[in-house]
Every structure is written in C-alpha cells, then in structure tokens.
C-alpha cells in the first residue's frame with residue numbers, strides 16, 4: 081500500500097454505490113494525504129465522476145466510509161457539509177459556469193458569497209486567479225462567448241477562488257491544446273503546493289499526469305485495480321496499467337459498454 | 353379483463369405519482385420559505401427578478417388590459433343601453449375588472465410570459481449542472497436562485513394586476529365615453545358610488561396575491577424538479593403554463609365562492 085492511511089486528508093474504505101439496481105462502485109479504498117496530488121484513471125463510465133461526487137458529499141455511499149479532513153461524511157448534516165465544502169473546490173466535467181454572469185462575476189461568486197472582502201480586494205483576487213489560467217483579458221466576456229477549453233479554465237479559476245484545502249478536478253485537460261495542457265498541469269501542481277492543499281484529479285491524460293502527480297489509482301469494474309507512484313506505474317507489468325499507459329485497444333479495459341453480441345443486437349433478438 | 357387491469361394499474365400509478373408530486377411541491381414550498389432570508393437581506397437579488405418578471409411583462413399587461421377594457425366597454429354598452437342603463441357602464445367595467453378579469457387574465461398572462469421564463473431558466477441551470485456547482489460551493493441554490501425568483505413573482509404579479517385593471521378602466525372609458533358618448537359624469541360617479549374598497553378592490557387584491565403565490569411556486573418548482581435534459585426542460589415549461597392556468601381558474605372559483613356570496 082503506497083498511501084499512508086493514518087495521515088490521510090481524504091480516505092475511502094470499502095465504498096459502494098449504486099444508481100438504482102446498477103452497482104457502480106463495488107468497494108473502493110483510496111486515500112489522499114495532505115499536500116498530495118492524486119490522479120484517478122479508468123475507462124469512460126467506470127464511475128470516476130461518481131467517486132468525486134461521493135467525496136464532495138453530493139451523493140451518499142450505500143456502504144463504506146468516506147472521511148474528509150477528519151469528518152465522516154455520513155454523519156455530517158447539511159450545515160457541517162456546507163462548512164466543509166467552503167474549503168473544497170471542484171472543477172466540474174463540463175465547467176458549469178453560471179451563464180447569467182460574466183467571467184469576472186463567475187470567479188468572484190464564491191468570494192462574494194463567503195467573504196466580506198471589499199470590492200477592490202475581490203477584484204484583485206479575481207484578476208490574479210484569471211491571470212493564472214491565462215484569461216485575465218477575458219474578464220468581461222460572457223460564458224457563451226468562450227470556447228470549451230476557455231470555459232473550463234475559467235471554471236478552474238472559480239474552483240480555487242477561495243484557496244481550498246481540497247481541490248477536485250474532473251478531467252481538467254479535456255478540450256485543451258497541448259500548450260494550455262502543459263500550463264494547466266503545472267498550475268494544478270503549483271496551486272496544490274502553494275496552498276498546502278490536496279488535489280484529486282480525474283483524467284485520461286496518462287502522460288501529463290505521470291509528470292505532475294504523486295500517486296495514481298486505476299479504477300475498473302467498480303474497484304481499484306492498480307495503484308502506485310508514477311515511477312511504479314511506468315515500471316508496472318500489470319496488463320491493465322500497460323494497456324492504459326500505452327493506449328492499447330485490446331486488454332482488460334473494455335471499450336464497449338456491456339451489450340449483447342453485435343450480431344444478435346442487429347437482428348433485434350436482444351434489447352440490451 | 354387483462355386490458356382493464358392494465359388500465360386500472362396505469363391510472364393508479366398516475367394518481368400515486370401525482371400525490372407524490374404534490375407532496376414534493378409542499379415540502380419544496382416550505383424549503384423556499386425557510387431559505388427566503390437572503391432574498392430580503394440581499395434585496396438586489398430579488399429586485400433583479402422583479403425586473404425580469406415584472407418590468408419586462410409590463411408591455412403585454414398594459415396592451416392586454418387596454419383591449420380587455422375596450423371590449424368590456426363595447427359589450428357592456430350594447431347590453432346596458434337596452435335597459436336604458438348605459439350610465440352604469442363605468443360600474444360594470446370597474447367591477448368586472450377588479451373582481452375577476454384583472455386577477456384572472458393578468459395571472460394567465462403572467463404565467464405564460466414570466467412563469468415559463470423562470471421555469472426555463474432554472475431548468476437550464478439544472479441541466480448544465482450550475483445548481484450542483486453552486487451547491488458544491490456551499491451556496492444553497494434554493495436560497496440563491498429559487499427564493500429570489502419566487503419572491504420576484506409574488507411581488508410583481510399583484511402590481512401587474514393593478515396596472516392591468518387600471519388600463520382596463522381606461523379602455524372602457526375610452527370606448528364608452530370618448531367614442532360612444534356615455535355621460536362622463538355619470539360614468540365616474542356611479543363607478544365611485546358602486547365600487548366598494550373592501551368588498552371589491554381588497555378581495556380582488558387578495559385573489560391576485562394568492563394567484564401570484566401559486567404561479568410563482570409552480571414556475572420555480574417545475575424548473576427545479578425537471579428532468580435535466582432539453583426535452584425535460586421543454587416539458588417542464590409546458591407543465592408550468594398548463595398547471596398555472598388550471599390553478600388560477602380553480603382557485604378563482606374557490607375564492608369567489610367565499611368572497612362574493614351577495
């Protein structure tokens with residue numbers, strides 16, 4: 081076990097979760113220490129976003145234990161959860177910018193809601209955050225005027241506006257060109273170190289994450305199937321890890337959502 | 353037999369689902385009231401919604417009120433003059449508007465103009481995960497998004513009803529006095545003598561407040577409760593307009609039967 085459970089800022093033990101009858105997570109153990117940047121990888125639809133939602137307290141695990149900053153999430157009421165969330169930042173997979181506010185107001189939103197800072201201070205903070213993601217010049221634009229990658233960078237600036245202790249990124253690299261990708265990767269690392277925070281990053285970008293993270297978990301079929309530091313991952317003989325790192329189509333990770341064989345499906349004998 | 357069972361089952365399921373939804377809506381209403389503090393302490397949030405729901409509905413309310421009043425003037429004169437009571441035209445116009453047409457017609461217009469817009473906005477915010485993002489930032493979407501829109505509607509609609517009725521009286525006067533030539537003195541003095549503030553105006557205002565609460569609640573609830581897809585939002589908008597209309601007409605009957613028993 082590479083992760084040190086006692087010193088964990090976030091820890092999951094035997095976490096299970098189902099949407100209706102479909103069990104998405106079948107017992108996940110995972111931990112993130114203070115100061116660490118951890119990546120979660122896995123095939124599309126394997127439950128990575130669900131995992132972040134569980135850590136953020138938006139979904140409740142059906143069994144198992146989730147702890148964040150020493151609080152057991154299942155025992156936390158709404159007030160406690162909100163108090164905890166003030167110290168969390170989350171970058172949503174699709175940005176989720178407020179469409180009725182400008183870029184500036186989006187980033188200022190958490191500051192205005194949770195602090196009594198004077199307008200000039202808020203302005204300075206917002207411009208600093210926007211500058212970090214390279215979009216200081218876009219402060220007056222409306223979300224509809226941004227490209228997908230720009231919107232996600234603004235969302236990133238908003239997620240870290242309150243200098244959180246725990247930052248969760250749901251695919252921060254999706255839709256970024258190679259240059260922004262490198263810059264954002266470095267930014268995630270630097271932010272984490274500057275704030276002394278912990279970061280969890282869901283991503284498909286193996287090579288970028290191997291550069292910046294401290295630890296990697298691979299999720300498949302509702303479980304953690306492999307884990308390790310970047311060096312361990314690079315050296316790994318595990319077929320699963322190998323398939324991911326070298327982007328092979330065949331291997332333990334199925335490309336297809338479970339379905340009846342194609343022939344049967346086309347002949348209409350199955351409704352799966 | 354089999355068909356009948358299926359039909360019964362379906363009806364049963366519909367009824368149970370309907371009761372559930374009413375339960376959800378009631379719980380939601382309580383939550384909105386509970387989280388209304390911010391709508392008052394940060395009044396600019398509510399004022400913004402009063403602008404979007406109220407001010408932007410002004411044009412349609414003013415124009416519709418004028419036309420409804422003009423039609424009342426024509427129809428009322430045509431009937432009253434048969435009995436030689438054309439001077440009572442002012443009474444007829446004012447009472448119809450204050451008691452019934454003002455609250456009901458303005459309410460229906462408000463539901464389709466502003467209620468549908470509120471549902472669409474909240475529904476789209478839900479679909480694009482903006483509400484979830486807000487919740488993750490420890491800001492309650494009910495306090496920050498829903499409650500101001502609810503109060504914006506509750507405050508603007510009675511004002512719009514008053515404007516609608518005033519425009520209606522003006523329209524009745526325009527047709528009756530200016531075009532047809534009913535005696536102006538009689539038009540106004542009979543109106544003043546016959547319209548009672550408490551019995552007619554106040555009851556009409558109570559109606560408009562009740563309708564405002566119903567329409568605003570339906571609009572925010574349908575938006576908040578919608579299925580987060582394009583189709584779900586469009587269904588929610590339809591439901592807002594249909595349920596608001598039904599609610600207004602049904603509540604109008606109930607209120608009228610309590611208020612105006614003669």
Ligand SMILES: Nc1ncnc2c1ncn2[C@@H]1O[C@H](COP(=O)(O)OP(=O)(O)OP(=O)(O)O)[C@@H](O)[C@H]1O
Nearest residue numbers: 099100104122123124125126127128129130131173
């Ligand atoms: N609201 C929901 N209701 C029912 N099932 C859901 C819901 N949201 C997600 N799922 C299912 O849960 C599974 C995991 O979803 P999740 O969004 O966590 O995947 P993911 O790992 O983030 O995928 P991706 O990499 O494509 O974003 C998917 O198979 C999906 O079908």
Ligand SMILES: [Mg+2]
Nearest residue numbers: 128129173250
């Ligand atoms: Mg996802």
